[in-house]
Amino acid sequence: MTKGRVTVIDIAKAAGVSKSTVSLVLQGSPLVNEGTRSKVNAAMRELGYVYNRGAANLRQASAKSKIIGVVVNDLTNSFFAELAVGVDMVVQSAGFVQFLSNTSESIDRQREVVASMREHGISGLIVSPARATEAADLKPLVAADIPVVVVVRSLPGAKVSSIVSDNQGGTSAAVEHLASLGHTRIAFLGGFPDTAVFEERLAGYAGGMKAAGLGFHEELVVSSAPSRAGGVDAIGRAMAMADRPTAAVCFNDAVAFGVCDGLRARHMEPGRDFAVVGFDDVIEAQTAVPALTTISVDPQSMGRRAAQLLLKQINAGKAEPESITTAVRLVVRESCGAAQKKAGRKMA
Amino acid sequence: MTKGRVTVIDIAKAAGVSKSTVSLVLQGSPLVNEGTRSKVNAAMRELGYVYNRGAANLRQASAKSKIIGVVVNDLTNSFFAELAVGVDMVVQSAGFVQFLSNTSESIDRQREVVASMREHGISGLIVSPARATEAADLKPLVAADIPVVVVVRSLPGAKVSSIVSDNQGGTSAAVEHLASLGHTRIAFLGGFPDTAVFEERLAGYAGGMKAAGLGFHEELVVSSAPSRAGGVDAIGRAMAMADRPTAAVCFNDAVAFGVCDGLRARHMEPGRDFAVVGFDDVIEAQTAVPALTTISVDPQSMGRRAAQLLLKQINAGKAEPESITTAVRLVVRESCGAAQKKAGRKMA
DNA sequence: CTACATAATTGGAACGTTCCAAATATGTCA
DNA sequence: TGACATATTTGGAACGTTCCAATTATGTAG
Numbered sequence: 001m002t003k004g005r006v007t008v009i010d011i012a013k014a015a016g017v018s019k020s021t022v023s024l025v026l027q028g029s030p031l032v033n034e035g036t037r038s039k040v041n042a043a044m045r046e047l048g049y050v051y052n053r054g055a056a057n058l059r060q061a062s063a064k065s066k067i068i069g070v071v072v073n074d075l076t077n078s079f080f081a082e083l084a085v086g087v088d089m090v091v092q093s094a095g096f097v098q099f100l101s102n103t104s105e106s107i108d109r110q111r112e113v114v115a116s117m118r119e120h121g122i123s124g125l126i127v128s129p130a131r132a133t134e135a136a137d138l139k140p141l142v143a144a145d146i147p148v149v150v151v152v153r154s155l156p157g158a159k160v161s162s163i164v165s166d167n168q169g170g171t172s173a174a175v176e177h178l179a180s181l182g183h184t185r186i187a188f189l190g191g192f193p194d195t196a197v198f199e200e201r202l203a204g205y206a207g208g209m210k211a212a213g214l215g216f217h218e219e220l221v222v223s224s225a226p227s228r229a230g231g232v233d234a235i236g237r238a239m240a241m242a243d244r245p246t247a248a249v250c251f252n253d254a255v256a257f258g259v260c261d262g263l264r265a266r267h268m269e270p271g272r273d274f275a276v277v278g279f280d281d282v283i284e285a286q287t288a289v290p291a292l293t294t295i296s297v298d299p300q301s302m303g304r305r306a307a308q309l310l311l312k313q314i315n316a317g318k319a320e321p322e323s324i325t326t327a328v329r330l331v332v333r334e335s336c337g338a339a340q341k342k343a344g345r346k347m348a
Numbered sequence: 349m350t351k352g353r354v355t356v357i358d359i360a361k362a363a364g365v366s367k368s369t370v371s372l373v374l375q376g377s378p379l380v381n382e383g384t385r386s387k388v389n390a391a392m393r394e395l396g397y398v399y400n401r402g403a404a405n406l407r408q409a410s411a412k413s414k415i416i417g418v419v420v421n422d423l424t425n426s427f428f429a430e431l432a433v434g435v436d437m438v439v440q441s442a443g444f445v446q447f448l449s450n451t452s453e454s455i456d457r458q459r460e461v462v463a464s465m466r467e468h469g470i471s472g473l474i475v476s477p478a479r480a481t482e483a484a485d486l487k488p489l490v491a492a493d494i495p496v497v498v499v500v501r502s503l504p505g506a507k508v509s510s511i512v513s514d515n516q517g518g519t520s521a522a523v524e525h526l527a528s529l530g531h532t533r534i535a536f537l538g539g540f541p542d543t544a545v546f547e548e549r550l551a552g553y554a555g556g557m558k559a560a561g562l563g564f565h566e567e568l569v570v571s572s573a574p575s576r577a578g579g580v581d582a583i584g585r586a587m588a589m590a591d592r593p594t595a596a597v598c599f600n601d602a603v604a605f606g607v608c609d610g611l612r613a614r615h616m617e618p619g620r621d622f623a624v625v626g627f628d629d630v631i632e633a634q635t636a637v638p639a640l641t642t643i644s645v646d647p648q649s650m651g652r653r654a655a656q657l658l659l660k661q662i663n664a665g666k667a668e669p670e671s672i673t674t675a676v677r678l679v680v681r682e683s684c685g686a687a688q689k690k691a692g693r694k695m696a
Numbered sequence: 697c698t699a700c701a702t703a704a705t706t707g708g709a710a711c712g713t714t715c716c717a718a719a720t721a722t723g724t725c726a
Numbered sequence: 727t728g729a730c731a732t733a734t735t736t737g738g739a740a741c742g743t744t745c746c747a748a749t750t751a752t753g754t755a756g
Contacts, residue, residue, distance in 0.1 A: 005492075007742055018706045023744060033704060048488065051467045054402040054413075055742035058711040065402075067468070075436070076648075078631070081429035088423070088450050092457070097464045100448035102436050109440070116445045119399045120415070140396065144353075283426070289637045300424075355712055366736045371714060381734060403712035406741040 006049045015043040026051065057121055066096050068310060069117040071110060071127040073153075075102040078283050079299045080128060083151065086303020087126055094311055096123070103130045111137065118144075124310045126303075128152040131195070135159075147313035151306045154196045154323075161313070161322045163306050167197055167279075168204035170295035170328040174249040174277040175208025177293075177330055181338055183247040183275060184214055188221040189234040189259060191251030198223070198251065201279065205249055226251050231258020232265075239266060247275035247336070253282045253294055260290075260335065276335040290334035297328045354397045362391040374399065405469050414444045416658060417465040419458060419475040421501075423450040426631050427647045428476065431499065434651025435474055442659055444471070451478045459485065466494075472658045474651075476500040479543070483507075495661035499654045502544045502671075509661065509670045511654050515545055515627075516552035518643035518676040522597040522625040523556025525641075525678055529686055531595040531623060532562055536569040537582040537607060539599030546571070546599065549627065553597055574599050579606020580613075587614060595623035595684070601630045601642055608638075608683065624683040638682035645676045 008026070012019040017036060024032045025040045032040075043049075057065050068091055072080040084100055091098050099122060101113040110130045114137075117125065124147040127138075135158035141148050148160040155162065171188070178186050188205045191198040206216040222237050224230035231250065235258070238245055250256040256278030260270040270276045271290040278285060281296035305324065313319035332338050356374070360367040365384060372380045373388045380388075391397075405413050416439055420428040432448055439446050447470060449461040458478045462485075465473065472495040475486075483506035489496050496508040503510065519536070526534050536553045539546040554564040570585050572578035579598065583606070586593055598604040604626030608618040618624045619638040626633060629644035653674065661667035680686050 005742090009742080019743085020706050020708095020745090021704085024705085027744085031704065036704080050463075050492075052406075052469070052742055053467045054405045054469055055711090056744070057402045058400075058406065058713085058742080059744040060711090066464075075429055075433050076426075078424075078426050078429065081423055081426065084448075085423050085450055088448075092449065092461070097447060097461065097468065098449060099445060100432075100436075101440065101446060102433055113440070113445065115398075116414075119401045120445065121400070121402055144398075284632055353712090357712080367713085368715090368736050368738095369734085372735085375714085379734065384734080400712055403741090404714070406712080406743085407714040408741090 005052075006047045007052075008049075010047060011040060011043045011049055014047060015040045065121040065123050067099055067117075067120060067122045068096050068307070068314075069099045069101075069114070069122040069125040069127075071101050071103060071113055071117075071125065073103050073105050073110075073128050073130045075100075079280055080152075082299040083128070083303040083306075086300035086305075087307045088303075089300075090304050090307040090311070096311070105130050107132045107137075114141070118146075122146065124148070124314045126151060126306050126310055129155055131192075142319075145318075147310055147319040149306050149310045149313075151302060152197075156196060159321050161309055161319070161324075163302060163309065163324045163326060164197075164200075165297040165302065166325045166328050167200035168207065170279060170297070170330070171201045171204030171249055172208035172211070173204075173328075173330045174279075174295060175205055175212060177332065177338070178247045178249065178275055178277065178336065179208075179212035179214060181247075181275065181336065185243065185245040185247070186214065186220065187238050187245035187248040189238060189248045189250045190222075190224045190230050190255030191226050193223045201251060220245060223251075224255070226255055228254050228258040228261070231255035231260075232262040233258075235259040235262035247277075249277045250279060253278035253280045253285055253292060256292055256294065256335070257284075257288065260288075260292075271335045271337045275337045277330075278335075281331060286333065293333045293336035293338065294331060295328050296331045297326065302326055353400075354395045355400075356397075358395055359388060359391045359397055362395060363388045413469040413471050415447055415465075415468060415470045416444050416655070416662075417447045417449075417462070417470040417473040417475075419449050419451060419461055419465075419473065421451050421453050421458075421476050421478045423448075427628055428500075430647040431476070431651040431654075434648035434653075435655045436651075437648075438652050438655040438659070444659070453478050455480045455485075462489070466492075470494065472496070472662045474499060474654050474658055477503055490667075493666070495658055495667040497654050497658045497661075499650060500545075504544060507669050509657055509667070509672075511650060511657065511672045511674060512545075512548075513645040513650065514673045514676050515548035516555065518627060518645070518678070519549045519552030519597055520556035520559070521552075521676075521678045522627075522643060523553055524560060525680065525686070526595045526597065526623055526625065526684065527556075527560035527562060529595075529623065529684065533591065533593040533595070534562065534568065535586050535593035535596040537586060537596045537598045538570075538572045538578050538603030539574050541571050549599060568593060571599075572603070574603055576602050576606040576609070579603035579608075580610040581606070583607040583610035595625075597625045598627060601626035601628045601633055601640060604640055604642065604683070605632075605636065608636075608640075619683045619685050623685045625678075626683075629679060634681065641681045641684035641686070642679060643676050644679045645674065650674055 008019045008022045011022045022040055025037050070087055088098050103110040107130050126149045128151050135155055138148055138158050150162040154164050209216045222234050224234040256276050259276050263270050263274050268274050278292045278294035281294045285292040285294050356367045356370045360370045370388055373385050418435055436446050451458040455478050474497045476499050483503055486496055486506050498510040502512050557564050570582045572582040604624050607624050611618050611622050616622050626640045626642035629642045633640040633642050
């Protein structure tokens with residue numbers, strides 16, 4: 001009874017047809033007679049048949065493996081968790097399944113997981129590359145005609161599609177907002193200068209400063225690790241300057257939180273004595289004190305779009321690289337001081 | 349040149365050996381001569397060979413597929429994201445890869461993804477079951493000798509391994525702490541009564557009350573949805589009672605946050621006018637205002653343990669169901685009022 | 697009844713690997 | 727040298743599916 005697994009041949013025998021017919025039923029072919037189809041389906045239920053995709057993939061192109069790989073650089077960051085959820089949504093409803101791996105920013109780990117995914121015959125890959133990733137790392141994939149969509153961080157020179165948020169537009173809007181609040185010495189804090197994301201956000205900052213007639217001053221940008229600790233460090237250096245800034249747009253929310261910590265350590269209250277704007281709108285941004293004014297990039301919808309693009313390329317067979325930048329929006333909370341005039345809540 | 353994929357046969361031809369030998373090299377067999385091995389490896393690098401696991405799994409038992417499935421009920425909840433990271437860590441270093449899916453608490457979705465994973469021949473499954481999951485849902489898996497580890501929520505009557513946190517110990521400790529602070533009317537707020545987790549946490553609460561000599565009073569437990577909104581609702585009903593409680597242990601952190609909201613709506617300050625304790629220690633717990641006193645269950649280590657257990661069972665071939673409960677610890681912050689005597693921070 | 701189109705079904709040959717039993721090479725001992 | 731053990735290699739035959747060309751059944755027009 002429980003000897004070995006149930007195969008199409010067992011089904012064929014039970015339904016009194018040939019294995020070819022069973023295969024046709026499996027693929028929903030219109031060629032098979034309605035009566036036969038239901039007989040076969042009945043037999044499958046009866047025997048508890050489970051489809052063996054591995055065997056099927058042996059014959060078919062790997063585009064039919066129905067596996068899509070997702071590689072993120074930091075799953076503990078809720079931004080990426082949300083992204084993965086977005087991907088999963090559309091991928092799942094298209095009958096695909098998601099292979100998800102976390103590289104923890106390690107390039108070696110990334111190589112390993114991508115290799116492993118290839119062995120399993122993924123039909124496509126969505127990747128938020130680890131820090132030092134180079135275009136060459138994805139070369140073998142595209143050579144094998146496996147569609148790849150890079151998200152969040154763009155990969156200079158790679159012939160693959162990418163979806164990034166409008167980093168430039170975001171920081172530009174942040175500067176504009178701070179300027180409208182009367183700030184003139186606005187700093188740009190945090191982030192590693194050797195990344196594409198940094199360049200874009202910095203460009204938006206610079207553009208915003210010029211547009212506001214404040215000019216771009218090199219000394220107002222102080223880089224650091226894109227983390228909470230990095231933020232503490234950056235604000236420290238900023239406050240050591242002769243002509244101190246009164247506001248800052250930060251590389252991301254983590255840095256912004258660190259900046260707030262650093263301000264308090266200097267007995268300054270973020271939102272009252274100094275304006276802080278973050279980037280990402282992570283989940284803690286709204287519950288933190290003061291609530292963080294930040295640039296919101298809906299990671300879930302980003303994931304959804306990435307998945308849609310990837311599926312389109314998988315179905316098309318050939319993948320024309322395509323670049324999408326998704327809109328961001330400034331969400332004004334308390335840390336920029338704009339809410340100050342509103343009823344003085346006891347606790348801010 | 350680029351015609352078709354590179355197979356063992358191509359490698360064999362290039363290295364001047366038979367495909368069988370190549371296969372042995374692939375499997376790291378000690379039977380093959382060192383010289384031959386390196387010749388073969390060289391050929392593989394040369395031709396850009398990629399192993400086809402699908403084909404291999406056709407011959408081997410599914411235990412060698414090197415895929416382990418992970419199904420969680422809510423990936424947007426950082427608790428589960430952390431859990432998945434923990435799983436990924438050990439799974440990855442054992443040379444496996446993780447199939448991760450999110451059910452969003454939908455039992456149908458869960459059925460789909462589990463079925464899909466089976467088709468792909470997973471060697472094992474780690475699942476945090478969606479709400480209405482029954483033991484029968486996992487029956488086919490165990491019948492097929494696929495090891496299953498249930499995490500977070502236990503599944504009554506299923507013959508599978510499980511890892512849950514010490515819910516009972518956690519709430520019991522929470523009550524003890526509140527009692528030591530002088531509270532006598534301590535409520536248990538939130539959660540759906542028809543779940544195993546609720547029962548366990550309630551039992552801990554009841555035990556703690558009795559142990560503290562306060563007795564268990566039915567009217568002090570008010571259930572609700574295990575969400576922020578549910579918390580608002582629950583505290584509302586609790587405050588409508590004649591003999592009001594002065595403290596509450598909540599079903600989870602989300603409920604606790606809702607309770608705080610509800611208290612403020614009644615012009616009461618959590619931590620000062622009413623003591624609140626949560627459960628889970630989600631990431632926001634420490635940044636919220638007031639910082640939430642809660643029961644911490646390290647999800648990442650839980651994920652690691654689940655993966656270890658699963659791998660053990662996969663390697664053992666046969667899986668003896670095993671039940672583990674992981675320790676929890678009370679982390680005292682501000683919402684319980686214990687920190688009151690400490691220097692009055694401006695902002696709490 | 698023949699000729700032909702259409703609908704439905706089918707047997708075998710792939711796909712890329714592993715496993716087995718058997719073959720070959722190499723060394724050792726009497 | 728022959729006999730035997732040991733180390734290494736090898737040709738098929740699986741595994742469970744899909745694809746193709748070929749077959750059979752059914753209907754319809756001449």
